[in-house]
Amino acid sequence: MAPLQALLLSTATVFSVVSAQPRFDFVRNNQVENSLRARAPNSSAIPIKATPAGAAGPVLDSFVTFSIELAFFPDFAGNKSHPNTFSDNLLNNLKDLQGTKPYIRVGGNTQDYALYDANLTTATRGVYIPSISLDYPRQLWIGPSFFESYNTWPGTKFIHGFNLAINGSTAITSTESIVPLACKALSNDNFLYWEMGNEPDLFKTSAQGIMRPKSWNEKDFAREWTGWVERVKKVVWEKCGEEWQDEEKFKWIAPSFAGTTNSLDAVKSWQAGLNKSKDIALFSSHNYIGGATQPGVTLANTLLNHTKTMLSVRDHTKEQKALKSVGMNLPYILGETNSLYNQGKPGLSNSFGAALWGLDFNLYCAATDIKRVHMHMGSNFRYASWQPVETNRTTMGTKAPYYGNIAVAASLGGSAEGDVRVQHVSLEKVTEAAYAVYKGEVLRRVVVVNMVQYNTSSTNPSTSTSTTATRGEETYTFSLPPSCAGRGVVQRLMANGSDAVTGITFNGYSYNYELDNGKPVLLGNVTRDEAVPVKRDGELEVRVPWSSAAVVQLEC
Ligand SMILES: *[C@@H]1O[C@H](CO)[C@@H](O)[C@H](O)[C@H]1NC(C)=O
Ligand SMILES: *[C@@H]1O[C@H](CO)[C@@H](O)[C@H](O)[C@H]1NC(C)=O
Ligand SMILES: *[C@@H]1O[C@H](CO)[C@@H](O)[C@H](O)[C@H]1NC(C)=O
Ligand SMILES: *[C@@H]1O[C@H](CO)[C@@H](O)[C@H](O)[C@H]1NC(C)=O
Ligand SMILES: *[C@@H]1O[C@H](CO)[C@@H](O)[C@H](O)[C@H]1NC(C)=O
Ligand SMILES: *[C@@H]1O[C@H](CO)[C@@H](O)[C@H](O)[C@H]1NC(C)=O
Ligand SMILES: *[C@@H]1O[C@H](CO)[C@@H](O)[C@H](O)[C@H]1NC(C)=O
Numbered sequence: 001m002a003p004l005q006a007l008l009l010s011t012a013t014v015f016s017v018v019s020a021q022p023r024f025d026f027v028r029n030n031q032v033e034n035s036l037r038a039r040a041p042n043s044s045a046i047p048i049k050a051t052p053a054g055a056a057g058p059v060l061d062s063f064v065t066f067s068i069e070l071a072f073f074p075d076f077a078g079n080k081s082h083p084n085t086f087s088d089n090l091l092n093n094l095k096d097l098q099g100t101k102p103y104i105r106v107g108g109n110t111q112d113y114a115l116y117d118a119n120l121t122t123a124t125r126g127v128y129i130p131s132i133s134l135d136y137p138r139q140l141w142i143g144p145s146f147f148e149s150y151n152t153w154p155g156t157k158f159i160h161g162f163n164l165a166i167n168g169s170t171a172i173t174s175t176e177s178i179v180p181l182a183c184k185a186l187s188n189d190n191f192l193y194w195e196m197g198n199e200p201d202l203f204k205t206s207a208q209g210i211m212r213p214k215s216w217n218e219k220d221f222a223r224e225w226t227g228w229v230e231r232v233k234k235v236v237w238e239k240c241g242e243e244w245q246d247e248e249k250f251k252w253i254a255p256s257f258a259g260t261t262n263s264l265d266a267v268k269s270w271q272a273g274l275n276k277s278k279d280i281a282l283f284s285s286h287n288y289i290g291g292a293t294q295p296g297v298t299l300a301n302t303l304l305n306h307t308k309t310m311l312s313v314r315d316h317t318k319e320q321k322a323l324k325s326v327g328m329n330l331p332y333i334l335g336e337t338n339s340l341y342n343q344g345k346p347g348l349s350n351s352f353g354a355a356l357w358g359l360d361f362n363l364y365c366a367a368t369d370i371k372r373v374h375m376h377m378g379s380n381f382r383y384a385s386w387q388p389v390e391t392n393r394t395t396m397g398t399k400a401p402y403y404g405n406i407a408v409a410a411s412l413g414g415s416a417e418g419d420v421r422v423q424h425v426s427l428e429k430v431t432e433a434a435y436a437v438y439k440g441e442v443l444r445r446v447v448v449v450n451m452v453q454y455n456t457s458s459t460n461p462s463t464s465t466s467t468t469a470t471r472g473e474e475t476y477t478f479s480l481p482p483s484c485a486g487r488g489v490v491q492r493l494m495a496n497g498s499d500a501v502t503g504i505t506f507n508g509y510s511y512n513y514e515l516d517n518g519k520p521v522l523l524g525n526v527t528r529d530e531a532v533p534v535k536r537d538g539e540l541e542v543r544v545p546w547s548s549a550a551v552v553q554l555e556c
């Protein structure tokens with residue numbers, strides 16, 4: 001059990017122990033005095049509701065999940081003889097917080113390039129086309145040993161993505177060969193869903209290669225999708241064994257569109273025939289907040305901008321509403337998402353600022369009825385939560401965005417137990433965000449993200465270009481239900497600045513590769529579990545330094 005989980009599980013004990021001692025011996029005495037004196041509620045405090053009335057519906061289990069670019073799945077997971085234990089440790093850390101291991105969608109652009117080659121002695125063979133991308137192979141073959149990677153992470157469930165883009169006889173042979181291998185590899189209580197195609201709404205326009213004619217429409221997509229699903233079904237029933245001949249198990253995520261405004265419309269696709277399929281379990285869409293090479297994309301303008309995050313997520317809220325109005329009532333998830341498309345921008349997507357963005361983005365999703373979020377990654381991708389192997393481009397290790405994943409899991413707590421609901425709390429500035437997290441009817445946590453940009457260079461006067469070298473902070477005063485009176489425990493997502501790519505911690509723990517292969521290691525130089533008083537009337541004051549976040553664990 002990771003120490004964080006130990007803390008969460010033992011809060012009740014901790015509380016009864018401290019109440020037997022002088023209360024709040026950890027804060028200045030005048031604060032203790034104030035807390036004990038009856039006083040009028042602070043009318044300018046930010047109100048937090050006692051119950052989740054008005055919050056989004058409960059998130060699904062394993063809210064913090066990943067999507068791994070298919071071509072790089074063997075790097076992340078390893079194989080039978082060389083399982084990647086570093087990756088497994090990082091997944092287990094999240095399990096310790098959220099109760100279940102992250103689910104892994106194996107897909108992305110390369111899912112639509114992958115063809116089976118029975119003769120391949122390696123897991124994959126990729127051909128890079130530099131004019132298209134240096135980040136992933138534009139042609140890809142996978143061999144029998146590719147499927148070993150589905151069994152290296154105990155207790156992890158997977159979504160396997162099939163190709164939809166390539167559609168000739170080679171593709172048919174390939175898919176028909178892959179199905180029995182995939183279901184065999186996924187027979188160890190590790191199957192979640194299937195997926196047919198990645199971002200078909202870009203098939204007509206993609207810079208990575210046009211895969212369908214201009215005339216291709218929602219009806220064509222729905223017909224092809226259904227045809228391929230039927231083809232897979234036939235092979236599953238014929239070749240996978242009795243345990244797979246089960247309509248309940250034959251489930252898909254779809255339609256996996258890149259966004260809400262591309263060349264296919266989700267509502268029209270739903271009505272064009274996806275609604276006839278009884279095989280879809282979750283409605284999956286994708287999102288990126290911006291593009292890596294878009295002009296004007298910076299930390300301050302883009303990732304540390306709560307308005308930007310809200311606007312981006314609200315497109316999905318609109319789509320969800322429109323889908324509901326035509327009878328789509330499946331849970332809506334983001335099956336692939338991250339900060340900046342084209343694998344992220346160096347200095348932004350791999351910085352601590354991206355960890356703060358990830359916390360804000362994920363909680364805003366949870367607050368708007370997006371039920372699960374698969375953070376996408378691949379080897380050498382700038383926005384990856386970790387680099388699973390050493391390459392000549394990227395050092396193996398835990399990257400800044402992972403700390404954002406940890407903070408999300410700590411914010412939601414044991415979502416596996418069900419009924420965790422998130423309420424967005426409106427704050428004034430574009431650089432700040434707050435959330436209230438409920439378990440059942442009870443307020444359990446308040447989360448504050450302070451996204452005022454503070455550069456690590458500012459801490460070093462010799463390299464500072466900034467006029468203010470001191471790191472400011474904001475004090476947030478919340479008015480909680482009086483039932484929360486007592487104490488809160490503050491867990492901080494912290495680093496030296498938003499541009500930091502190392503030295504990042506959550507609640508005093510590092511998960512860095514070089515310390516203990518990704519297992520939590522408590523650092524001596526960072527505060528953890530700071531106690532803050534919740535006064536009798538429910539008032540809570542939390543200080544949050546620029547470019548950091550605070551998760552306040554409450555007993556209400
Ligand atoms: C009341 O809350 C505001 C912020 O909302 C804070 O600035 C102020 O200090 C608080 N007043 C007291 C008396 O705590
Ligand atoms: C695999 O090897 C067999 C036997 O050498 C050959 O007939 C077949 O064409 C090869 N398949 C591929 C995809 O290269
Ligand atoms: C398993 O992974 C190791 C390390 O990457 C590699 O050397 C080996 O060839 C792989 N085995 C197979 C069967 O692909
Ligand atoms: C393959 O794609 C073409 C359009 O490019 C379409 O006309 C055809 O129906 C597709 N075939 C299958 C089997 O999906
Ligand atoms: C799917 O939507 C179309 C168009 O609204 C409708 O005609 C059809 O009955 C729907 N099918 C199902 C199974 O709901
Ligand atoms: C934040 O994003 C919004 C929406 O894109 C934009 O209008 C605003 O100018 C941005 N603010 C900053 C400080 O970049
Ligand atoms: C980096 O590694 C790749 C893949 O192994 C290789 O193709 C490439 O030539 C290497 N680049 C350099 C600069 O060594």
Ligand SMILES: *[C@@H]1O[C@H](CO)[C@@H](O)[C@H](O)[C@H]1NC(C)=O
Pocket residue numbers: 453454455458465466499
């Ligand atoms: C932080 O660094 C970035 C990139 O160098 C710069 O654009 C920004 O103005 C700096 N911000 C502060 C507050 O120093």
Ligand SMILES: *[C@@H]1O[C@H](CO)[C@@H](O)[C@H](O)[C@H]1NC(C)=O
Pocket residue numbers: 456459496502503
């Ligand atoms: C963070 O700042 C502290 C204090 O200035 C310094 O000792 C430490 O080396 C810095 N960490 C990183 C990763 O830059």
Ligand SMILES: *[C@@H]1O[C@H](CO)[C@@H](O)[C@H](O)[C@H]1NC(C)=O
Pocket residue numbers: 496503523525526
């Ligand atoms: C804390 O210690 C770690 C490990 O020695 C170091 O990397 C990090 O920069 C330190 N952090 C601060 C804020 O001093």
